[in-house]
Amino acid sequence: MPAPVRISLDAMGGDNGANVVVPGAALALERHPEMRFLMAGDEAAVRPLLEAHPRLAAATELRHAEITIGMDEKPSQAVRTGRWKSSMWKAIQAVRDGEADAAVSAGNTGALMAMSKICLKTMAHVERPAIAAIWPTVRGESIVLDVGASIGADAPHLVDMAIMGAAMARIIFDLPQPTVGLLNVGTEEIKGIEIVREANRMLRETPIPGLAYHGFVEGDDLGRGTVDVVVTEGFTGNIALKTAEGTAKQIAAYLRAAMNRTWRARLGYLLARDAFDALRDKMDPRKVNGGVFLGLEGVVVKSHGGTDALGFASAIDMAYDMAQHQLMRTIRDMLGETSADASP
Amino acid sequence: MPAPVRISLDAMGGDNGANVVVPGAALALERHPEMRFLMAGDEAAVRPLLEAHPRLAAATELRHAEITIGMDEKPSQAVRTGRWKSSMWKAIQAVRDGEADAAVSAGNTGALMAMSKICLKTMAHVERPAIAAIWPTVRGESIVLDVGASIGADAPHLVDMAIMGAAMARIIFDLPQPTVGLLNVGTEEIKGIEIVREANRMLRETPIPGLAYHGFVEGDDLGRGTVDVVVTEGFTGNIALKTAEGTAKQIAAYLRAAMNRTWRARLGYLLARDAFDALRDKMDPRKVNGGVFLGLEGVVVKSHGGTDALGFASAIDMAYDMAQHQLMRTIRDMLGETSADASP
Numbered sequence: 098m099p100a101p102v103r104i105s106l107d108a109m110g111g112d113n114g115a116n117v118v119v120p121g122a123a124l125a126l127e128r129h130p131e132m133r134f135l136m137a138g139d140e141a142a143v144r145p146l147l148e149a150h151p152r153l154a155a156a157t158e159l160r161h162a163e164i165t166i167g168m169d170e171k172p173s174q175a176v177r178t179g180r181w182k183s184s185m186w187k188a189i190q191a192v193r194d195g196e197a198d199a200a201v202s203a204g205n206t207g208a209l210m211a212m213s214k215i216c217l218k219t220m221a222h223v224e225r226p227a228i229a230a231i232w233p234t235v236r237g238e239s240i241v242l243d244v245g246a247s248i249g250a251d252a253p254h255l256v257d258m259a260i261m262g263a264a265m266a267r268i269i270f271d272l273p274q275p276t277v278g279l280l281n282v283g284t285e286e287i288k289g290i291e292i293v294r295e296a297n298r299m300l301r302e303t304p305i306p307g308l309a310y311h312g313f314v315e316g317d318d319l320g321r322g323t324v325d326v327v328v329t330e331g332f333t334g335n336i337a338l339k340t341a342e343g344t345a346k347q348i349a350a351y352l353r354a355a356m357n358r359t360w361r362a363r364l365g366y367l368l369a370r371d372a373f374d375a376l377r378d379k380m381d382p383r384k385v386n387g388g389v390f391l392g393l394e395g396v397v398v399k400s401h402g403g404t405d406a407l408g409f410a411s412a413i414d415m416a417y418d419m420a421q422h423q424l425m426r427t428i429r430d431m432l433g434e435t436s437a438d439a440s441p
Numbered sequence: 442m443p444a445p446v447r448i449s450l451d452a453m454g455g456d457n458g459a460n461v462v463v464p465g466a467a468l469a470l471e472r473h474p475e476m477r478f479l480m481a482g483d484e485a486a487v488r489p490l491l492e493a494h495p496r497l498a499a500a501t502e503l504r505h506a507e508i509t510i511g512m513d514e515k516p517s518q519a520v521r522t523g524r525w526k527s528s529m530w531k532a533i534q535a536v537r538d539g540e541a542d543a544a545v546s547a548g549n550t551g552a553l554m555a556m557s558k559i560c561l562k563t564m565a566h567v568e569r570p571a572i573a574a575i576w577p578t579v580r581g582e583s584i585v586l587d588v589g590a591s592i593g594a595d596a597p598h599l600v601d602m603a604i605m606g607a608a609m610a611r612i613i614f615d616l617p618q619p620t621v622g623l624l625n626v627g628t629e630e631i632k633g634i635e636i637v638r639e640a641n642r643m644l645r646e647t648p649i650p651g652l653a654y655h656g657f658v659e660g661d662d663l664g665r666g667t668v669d670v671v672v673t674e675g676f677t678g679n680i681a682l683k684t685a686e687g688t689a690k691q692i693a694a695y696l697r698a699a700m701n702r703t704w705r706a707r708l709g710y711l712l713a714r715d716a717f718d719a720l721r722d723k724m725d726p727r728k729v730n731g732g733v734f735l736g737l738e739g740v741v742v743k744s745h746g747g748t749d750a751l752g753f754a755s756a757i758d759m760a761y762d763m764a765q766h767q768l769m770r771t772i773r774d775m776l777g778e779t780s781a782d783a784s785p
Contacts, residue, residue, distance in 0.1 A: 171631070235694050245626055249634055261694040282589055283678040287515070290593055290676050315682025320691035332634050333677050335626040337684045339660025344688040347664035350579050351723050352696075362716035369709025372699040377693050 101131040102420045103198050108138030109165040109184040111203025111402045111409070115139075118203065119146040121409025123153040128410070135197050137162045137187035162187045166208045166401055175208030176215065185209060189216045192395040198351035198420035199396035201387075201412050206399055210246055210390065217395040222432045224254045226392035227331070228399065229265055230338055231385040231415075234322025240266050241319065241327045244388060245335035255279065255296035255328055260431050261391040262289065262326035263308040268422040269327060269415075274307060278294055278314035280329035280337070292330070307431055334366055345380055383408035387415035389424075396424055445475040446764045448757055449535035452482030453528040455547025455746045456754070459483075463490040463545065465753025467497040471533040472754070473761055479541050481506045481531035510552050512746055519552035520559060529553060533560045535731035536739040543740035544607035545731075545756050550688040553743055554590050554734065561739040566776045568598045571675070572743065573609055574682060575729040575747045575759075578666025584610050585663065585671045588732060589679040596639035599623065599672055603644060604775050605735040606670035612766040613759075614669060618651060622658035624673035624681070632657065636674070651775055664707050689724055725753035731759035732766075740768055 104125075108118045115138055122134055133156050136143060140161040140380035143352035147154045155245045162184035166175045179186050184315060185204050191197040193216050202209050210226065219226055227250075242262045247254060259277045268276035279297055281289040286297065292312075300310045311324045316337060329337070356366040356373075366373065378384075382401070386408040390397040448469075452462045459482055466478055478501040480487060491498045507529035510519045523530050529548050535541040537560050546553050554570065563570055571587035571594075586606050591598060603621045610619035623641055625633040630641065637657075644654045655668045660681060663671060673681065700710040700717075710717065722728075726745070730752040734741040739761045744756035 219567040233691075237693050247785065248626065256635055257619055280680060282676055316680040316685075317687030317690070320687035329680075333628055333680055336624060336673075336677055337680055340663055340681045341660075341683045341688045343661030343664035344685045345692060346661070347577075347579050348689060348692050348724065351720055355720040355723075358716055358719065362713040365711070365713025365716070367709070368712065369700060369706040372706035372709065375702065376695055376699040379699075380692065390758040434755060 101133050102129070102417050103133045103135065103196065104416050105135040105137065105188040105197035105200045107185045107188040107200070107202035107204050108136040108143045109162070109204070111400065111404065112168065113163070115143045115146050117404065117406055117409050119143065119150065119153070120406035122157070122413060123150040124406055124410035125413035125417070126153050126156055128138040128414065131415060134158070135160060135188075135191050137184040137191070139163070139165065139184070159344070160187055166204050168205050170205060170208055172207040172211035176211050179208070179212065186212050186216065189213055189223060189395070189397060192397070193217050193317070197212065199398060199416035201398045201416045203400035203404060203409060203412070205402070205404050206245065209397065209399055213390055213393050213397045217393040217397070220392050220394055220432070223257050223261070223392040225250065226390055227258050227261065228388045229262055229391050230388050232319055232327070233318055233379070233385060236322030238270070238324050238385065239319070239325055239327060241329070241334060242391065243329065243331040243334050244338045245331045245332040245352065246390070249332065250292070250301060250330040252292045252295035255292065255330065256299050257392065258328045259300060259308060259310070259326065261304060261428050262328060263305070264427040264431050265389060265391065265419070265424060266325045267307065267427060268424055269418055272325060274309045275325035276309045276311045277326040277328060278318065278324035280327055280333065281313040283314065283317065284313045302426070342382065349380070384411055387412035389415060389419060391428070396420055405420065414426060445477050447477045447479065447540065448542035448760050448764070449479040449481065449532040449544045451505070451529045451544070451546035451548055452480040452487045453548070455744065455748065456512065458509070459487045459490050461748065461750055461753050463487065463494065463497070464750035466501070466757060467494040468750055468754035469757035469761070470497050470500055471760065472758065476500065477536050477759060478502070479532075480631050481528040481535070483507070483509065483528070501630065504531055504626055511544050512549050514549060514552055516551040516555035519549065523552070523556065524559070530556050530560065533557055533739070534740060536741070537561050539560040543742060543760035545742045545744060545760045547746050547753060547756070548745035548750060549591065549746070550642050550743055553741065557734055557737050557741045561737040561741070564736050564772070564776070566602050567605070567736040569594065570734055571605065572732045573606055573735050574732050576663055576671070577723070577729060578664055580666030582614070582729065583663070583666050583669055583671060584613075585673070585678060586683065586735065587673065587675040587678050589675050590684045590734070591675040593672040593676065594636070596636045596643060599640035599674065600643050601612070601654060601736065602672045603654070603670065604649060605772050606672060607649070608771040608775050609733060609735065609763070609768060610669045611651060612768055613762055616669060618653045619669035620653045620655045621670040621672060622655040622662065622668035624671055624677065625657040625659065626659045628659065677756050686726065693724070701738060728755055732757035733759060733763060735772070740764055751772060
C-alpha cells in the first residue's frame with residue numbers, strides 16, 4: 098500500500114482564514130480518507146475549529162505560527178515579516194523538509210510565490226516558475242499557464258512552460274501525449290510578438306517526448322478547448338483569465354435580468370430550474386479552484402482568496418492529485434529527456 | 442443644413458463581399474436617408490446587386506476596381522498587388538482625396554491597416570495607429586483599444602491611445618470627460634510590466650483635458666464597465682477580445698445544452714423564449730460590429746469579415762457617427778491641447 102498523501106495547509110490564508118480552511122480540509126478528507134494534514138496557523142484560532150471535526154483533528158498535526166500574511170501585503174514585505182514565522186512559510190517549509198507532499202494556501206498570491214521561490218527554490222533547468230490554471234472548455238478542461246507569475250517571460254521560458262504544463266496535463270487528464278498551443282494573435286507563423294514566434298520555432302525544431310505541439314492558438318481557442326495546454330506569458334495570461342471570469346459574470350447578470358423580465362420568463366425559469374442549476378454548476382468557479390505553481394522544487398497550490406470550504410477542498414484535491422501522481426518526477430523526467438535530446 | 446455624410450465602401454471586402462456590403466448599405470441608408478455612398482468594387486458583381494435597391498443605387502456612386510484583396514493575403518502582399526487598383530485601396534483613397542468622410546471595409550484587417558497607413562498617413566504627434574472596439578458591459582458599453590494593430594506598443598503610444606479612445610468616447614457616448622483605465626494585472630502602482638507603469642506615471646503627471654484618468658483596471662473590469670475607455674497594447678488587447686468572444690460562445694453552448702436536457706427544461710425554454718431572445722440580442726456581436734482605426738489622417742472602420750448585412754450596417758453606422766461628430770477634429774484638438782500643455 099502506498100504511503101498516505103500528506104498535505105500542508107496555510108490555515109490562516111485567504112479572506113476567511115481558518116473558517117474556510119478547516120471545513121475545506123474536512124470535506125477533502127471525506128473524499129480521500131487516507132490523507133494526512135499538517136496545518137500551520139494561530140493555534141488559538143485553529144484548535145477550536147478543528148475540534149468540531151474529530152476525524153479531521155485525528156488526521157491533522159497543528160503547528161503554531163505566530164504571523165499571518167495579510168492579503169494586501171507586498172511580497173517583499175511579506176517575506177521580511179513572515180519568513181520562518183508565518184503560517185504561509187511553515188506550510189511551504191513542510192514540503193521542503195519532506196514532511197508534506199504538497200502545500201495549499203488561499204493567501205496572497207505574490208507573497209506565496211515569493212516565499213515558495215525562496216524556500217523551495219526553482220527547479221534546475223527552469224528559468225522561472227509559472228502558475229497553471231484549469232480552464233473549463235466546451236470539450237472539458239484545459240490547462241492554461243502562466244496566469245500571473247512570469248510577467249515578461251522570454252521564449253525559453255515559454256518552452257519550459259510547455260513542458261511543465263504537459264506534465265501536469267498527463268497527470269490530471271491522464272493523457273500520454275497532451276496537445277500544447279502557444280497563445281498568439283493569429284495562427285500564421287508570421288503573427289505576433291517575437292518571443293512567441295521564437296518559442297514556436299524552438300518547439301517545432303526540437304520535438305519533446307510526451308508533448309504534441311499544435312502551434313499557435315488564439316483567445317477564442319481557450320473556451321473552445323482546441324488544445325490541452327495553452328502557454329502564454331504571465332501578463333497576457335492573467336488578463337485573459339480575468340477577462341473570461343468577467344465575461345462569465347456579465348452573461349450570468351444578463352441571464353438573471355432576462356429571466357426576471359416577465360411572468361412567462363419567471364415561470365419558464367422555474368420549470369427549467371434544474372437546467373439552470375446544472376448550468377450554474379458547470380460555471381461554478383469553485384470546482385476548478387486551484388492554481389498550481391510549476392517549476393519549483395515542490396508542489397504548491399494556490400486557492401482563490403475569496404473561496405468557501407467547497408472551493409478550498411477542490412484546491413486540496415488538486416494538490417492531492419499532483420502529489421499522488423508524482424508531478425515533480427514527471428516534470429523532471431520530461432525536462433531531463435529534453436535537455437538530453439538537446440545536448441549531443 | 443450640414444452637408445450629407447459620405448461613406449466610401451470596399452464593396453468586395455469580407456467573406457461574402459458585395460452580397461453583404463450592398464444590403465448592409467441599404468439598411469444603413471434607411472436609418473440615415475441623407476447618407477451618400479461611394480462603392481469601390483467589381484462593377485459586374487456590384488451593379489446587379491445595387492439595382493435590387495433603387496434608393497441605395499440613387500445614393501451611390503459605383504467605382505470600378507479590378508482587384509479584390511483576399512482574406513488571407515499578407516499585408517505586404519496585399520499592398521503590392523492592391524495599391525491603387527483594389528476595392529480596398531480605392532475606398533481608403535476616397536477619404537484621402539476628400540471624396541468621402543469615412544471608409545468601411547470588411548476585408549482583411551492587416552491589409553486594411555497597412556493600406557490605410559500608406560494612403561492616409563499616421564497623424565502628427567501619434568506614434569502608431571490603433572484599433573478601437575466597442576465592448577458590451579453590464580453598465581452599457583466601453584471602448585477598448587488597441588485590439589490588434591500596435592503589437593508591442595510602448596508607454597507614449599499607450600498615452601496616445603488614451604487620448605484617442607477618450608475622443609471617440611466623447612463622440613459615441615456623448616460624455617464630456619470619459620474615464621480611462623490602463624489594463625494591468627493588478628490595481629496597485631507597483632504591478633505589471635514597465636511600459637504600463639510608465640504610461641500610468643505619464644497619465645498621472647500630465648492631466649489631459651477632456652479625459653478623467655482612472656488608473657489601472659484588470660481583465661474582469663472589462664465586462665464590468667468600470668471605465669469608459671480601456672487602454673492596452675495590441676497583443677494583449679487582441680487576446681482579451683477573442684477570449685471574451687470565446688467565453689460568450691462557450692456559455693451559449695452550455696446554455697443550449699442545459700435547455701435541451703429534459704422536457705421540463707425544454708418547456709421552460711419555450712415559456713421564457715422572449716427572455717432568451719432578449720439575451721441573444723444583448724449578446725449579438727453584430728450590434729457592436731466595427732473596429733475604428735484611430736490615429737490616421739482619416740476615419741476607417743473595419744467590419745468583421747464574417748458578418749451579415751445587419752452587422753455591416755452597424756459598421757456603417759459607426760463610421761457615420763465618427764464622421765458626423767468630427768472624430769478627427771476632436772482627436773486633433775485633444776492632442777493639440779496636450780502637446781501645448783506639455784511644452785512650456
